[in-house]
Amino acid sequence: MRETPLSSCERAFLLQAITDKKRVDGRQTYDYRNIKITFGTEYGCCIVELGKTRVLGQVSCELVAPKMNRPTEGILFFNLELSSMASPAFETGRPSELLVKLNRLLERCLRNSKCIDTESLCVQAGEKVWQIRVDLHLLNHEGNIMDAASIAAVAALCHFRRPDVSVQGEEVTVYSPEERDPVPLSMHHMPICVSFAFFQQGTFLLVDPSEREERVMDGLLVIAMNKHREICTIQSSGGIMLLKEQVLRCSKVAGVKVAEITELIQKALENDRKIRKEGGKFGFAESLPDQKITALKIEKNVVDTSNVKDKAEKIISESQPPSDVVTKPVVRAVGTAQIGEGIENTWGELEEEEDEEEEDEDDDDADIVSTSIESDKVTEKPAKKTSADIVISDSEEEDVVILQPEPQAKASSSQAPEEDQDKSPVRKTPHSKKKKKRSSH
Amino acid sequence: MAGLELLSDQGYRVDGRKSGELRKIQARMGVFAQADGSAYMEQGNTKALAVVYGPHEIRGSRAKTLHDRAVVNCQYSMATFSTGERKRRPHGDRTSTEMTMHLKQTFEAAILTQLYPRCQIDIYVQILQADGGNYCTCVNAATLAVIDAGIPMRDYVCASSAGFIEDTPLADLSYVEEASGGPQLALALLPKSDQIALLEMNSRLHEDHLDRVIDAASKACKDVYAVLDQVVRDHLQEVTALIGDRGSA
Numbered sequence: 001m002r003e004t005p006l007s008s009c010e011r012a013f014l015l016q017a018i019t020d021k022k023r024v025d026g027r028q029t030y031d032y033r034n035i036k037i038t039f040g041t042e043y044g045c046c047i048v049e050l051g052k053t054r055v056l057g058q059v060s061c062e063l064v065a066p067k068m069n070r071p072t073e074g075i076l077f078f079n080l081e082l083s084s085m086a087s088p089a090f091e092t093g094r095p096s097e098l099l100v101k102l103n104r105l106l107e108r109c110l111r112n113s114k115c116i117d118t119e120s121l122c123v124q125a126g127e128k129v130w131q132i133r134v135d136l137h138l139l140n141h142e143g144n145i146m147d148a149a150s151i152a153a154v155a156a157l158c159h160f161r162r163p164d165v166s167v168q169g170e171e172v173t174v175y176s177p178e179e180r181d182p183v184p185l186s187m188h189h190m191p192i193c194v195s196f197a198f199f200q201q202g203t204f205l206l207v208d209p210s211e212r213e214e215r216v217m218d219g220l221l222v223i224a225m226n227k228h229r230e231i232c233t234i235q236s237s238g239g240i241m242l243l244k245e246q247v248l249r250c251s252k253v254a255g256v257k258v259a260e261i262t263e264l265i266q267k268a269l270e271n272d273r274k275i276r277k278e279g280g281k282f283g284f285a286e287s288l289p290d291q292k293i294t295a296l297k298i299e300k301n302v303v304d305t306s307n308v309k310d311k312a313e314k315i316i317s318e319s320q321p322p323s324d325v326v327t328k329p330v331v332r333a334v335g336t337a338q339i340g341e342g343i344e345n346t347w348g349e350l351e352e353e354e355d356e357e358e359e360d361e362d363d364d365d366a367d368i369v370s371t372s373i374e375s376d377k378v379t380e381k382p383a384k385k386t387s388a389d390i391v392i393s394d395s396e397e398e399d400v401v402i403l404q405p406e407p408q409a410k411a412s413s414s415q416a417p418e419e420d421q422d423k424s425p426v427r428k429t430p431h432s433k434k435k436k437k438r439s440s441h
Numbered sequence: 442m443a444g445l446e447l448l449s450d451q452g453y454r455v456d457g458r459k460s461g462e463l464r465k466i467q468a469r470m471g472v473f474a475q476a477d478g479s480a481y482m483e484q485g486n487t488k489a490l491a492v493v494y495g496p497h498e499i500r501g502s503r504a505k506t507l508h509d510r511a512v513v514n515c516q517y518s519m520a521t522f523s524t525g526e527r528k529r530r531p532h533g534d535r536t537s538t539e540m541t542m543h544l545k546q547t548f549e550a551a552i553l554t555q556l557y558p559r560c561q562i563d564i565y566v567q568i569l570q571a572d573g574g575n576y577c578t579c580v581n582a583a584t585l586a587v588i589d590a591g592i593p594m595r596d597y598v599c600a601s602s603a604g605f606i607e608d609t610p611l612a613d614l615s616y617v618e619e620a621s622g623g624p625q626l627a628l629a630l631l632p633k634s635d636q637i638a639l640l641e642m643n644s645r646l647h648e649d650h651l652d653r654v655i656d657a658a659s660k661a662c663k664d665v666y667a668v669l670d671q672v673v674r675d676h677l678q679e680v681t682a683l684i685g686d687r688g689s690a
Contacts, residue, residue: 097538097542100535100538100539100542101539101542103535104535104536104538104539107535108643112643112644113643113644113645114622114644114645221640225648226645228647229647229648229649230645230646230647230648231624231642231645231646231647231648231651232644232645233642233643234626234640234641234642235640235641235642236637236639236640236641237542237546238546239546239549239550240550241550241631241634241636241637241638242636242637242640243635243636243637244635244637244652244655244656244659247637247640247651247655248651248652248655251648251651252648255648
């Protein structure tokens with residue numbers, strides 16, 4: 001299946017937002033999405049989540065004959081798979097250009113920078129060496145595969161332990177983990193990729209582009225660096241013209257980001273090590289307890305919920321009731337209407353105003369409103385009730401957005417129609433909840 | 442350093458060049474009659490042939506057609522006899538696919554593709570002898586071929602590699618210098634506007650040195666530009682002289 005093309009409205013909106021120094025997901029220009037690293041029960045297995053982009057990394061090893069021209073060096077092999085599970089745009093069969101590009105970047109980032117001591121992987125010169133294979137699977141594609149993949153590869157390699165071996169004369173003995181503790185790979189440094197997306201012929205720059213941003217970007221610059229601020233790979237792609245100053249600025253930003261990410265990986269590794277040592281429970285089953293593999297979950301935000309009720313009431317009392325007057329549509333001549341990009345979309349605005357009017361009317365008999373919610377929202381409710389604190393925090397945020405007249409206009413006018421639909425159930429549920437609460441007072 | 446001194450105390454490199462010096466460049470345009478544009482390029486011992494067909498109607502699947510600009514189709518291949526060990530596959534492995542992509546990217550940025558909507562421009566490059574800086578030689582050869590084909594470009598695209606050894610940036614690396622495992626950077630530059638069409642780096646280089654290495658590479662690119670421009674002017678003079686002779690006869 002081919003990717004659904006981005007509509008020009010959506011494209012224009014995304015670009016406009018970027019020109020206004022805003023991002024659709026509320027991040028700042030140089031912000032990464034949340035990075036989460038979880039390790040499996042086995043050594044060398046990890047899942048890295050970068051926002052909703054997910055990559056599974058698995059390292060394995062076997063004894064093979066070395067390459068002819070390098071008899072004393074172990075072999076490193078990297079393979080990134082883009083399964084059609086991650087995005088319908090990825091098709092199985094012949095490797096796509098994107099796949100080749102990503103694979104080569106990974107290779108260059110990890111092999112050419114010599115982050116692993118390949119000579120320590122030699123068992124018998126010219127006879128037997130370890131081949132380390134890093135398999136990366138993209139589980140979900142939400143943009144910036146490269147960064148997620150490089151983090152996953154590095155984390156998996158750091159986590160990996162190979163079986164111990166001993167050589168006596170011609171005889172090579174491989175010990176099972178029960179006989180001798182497996183040994184970690186010797187890593188010199190951890191190269192991590194940082195992607196920069198360029199827009200409007202290089203005028204605007206974003207770190208960690210999401211899938212939507214990737215679709216409208218002009219070009220991409222990937223810089224791989226380690227925490228010693230050594231650049232391991234640079235690769236520009238796409239049809240942009242860069243200037244030297246831009247590259248230098250990007251490398252500075254990359255240095256900061258890489259330091260943060262490296263620390264995160266080390267912390268995750270340390271955590272895992274500690275739990276294993278203490279004999280606690282580890283592995284995906286433990287680290288992803290309330291999370292089904294198939295479902296993407298709502299992020300848990302820690303929000304101060306101490307006096308939400310007061311706050312909400314304060315906001316409500318301060319806010320003015322929505323005006324009955326609807327902003328007039330522009331009518332150029334009698335019987336005409338303008339369709340297209342010319343006028344801001346006011347559909348969302350209208351909808352919301354109606355919503356609130358409704359709310360005002362039904363203020364005293366809120367129970368009716370809550371029962372009149374569409375069926376799909378009702379089905380959602382039980383799941384939400386189990387974690388009540390999250391809902392409250394959500395409702396607070398949503399209230400702020402909806403009840404203040406100014407941001408509301410922006411938010412609603414900027415949403416693409418389909419996105420609006422997605423959000424509306426979530427937005428309405430808190431309303432009803434809040435009303436319930438008020439009525440119970 | 443395993444016994445090989447890449448930069449002597451006097452500041453000379455293995456092949457006797459100074460740090461910022463290029464290898465000898467020789468080039469010819471219009472080497473084939475059949476193609477719309479062609480060029481042959483030598484940078485030291487690295488030799489490349491480039492051929493351009495187009496702009497012409499899209500061949501193969503029509504799905505590739507772009508309604509607002511031309512499709513640039515590239516193919517990079519290395520002759521089986523180009524390297525020390527005989528190559529099994531002239532093209533199609535990971536490295537050459539990558540190189541193909543880089544060439545495509547470089548020329549998509551440089552050619553004024555919006556002038557030829559629904560068209561295709563084919564650029565085929567072959568390395569005849571590989572002695573370091575393959576990408577750079579290919580870009581330079583392809584630039585000449587595109588000019589020979591009369592396809593308008595924003596500017597010449599000039600490419601050069603640069604390395605960094607013993608605190609000194611080196612321009613235009615040879616095979617020996619590349620194989621030493623030091624940092625290497627490839628830069629494709631539009632010399633008049635100082636815009637970078639492609640930047641690629643491998644191995645490890647400290648961030649603080651990046652500035653100097655890019656500078657060395659862009660200076661080398663400008664030197665290449667001077668040579669390419671001369672080649673184009675000479676070629677043009679030659680061609681006009683031939684036409685002039687025919688006209689007078």
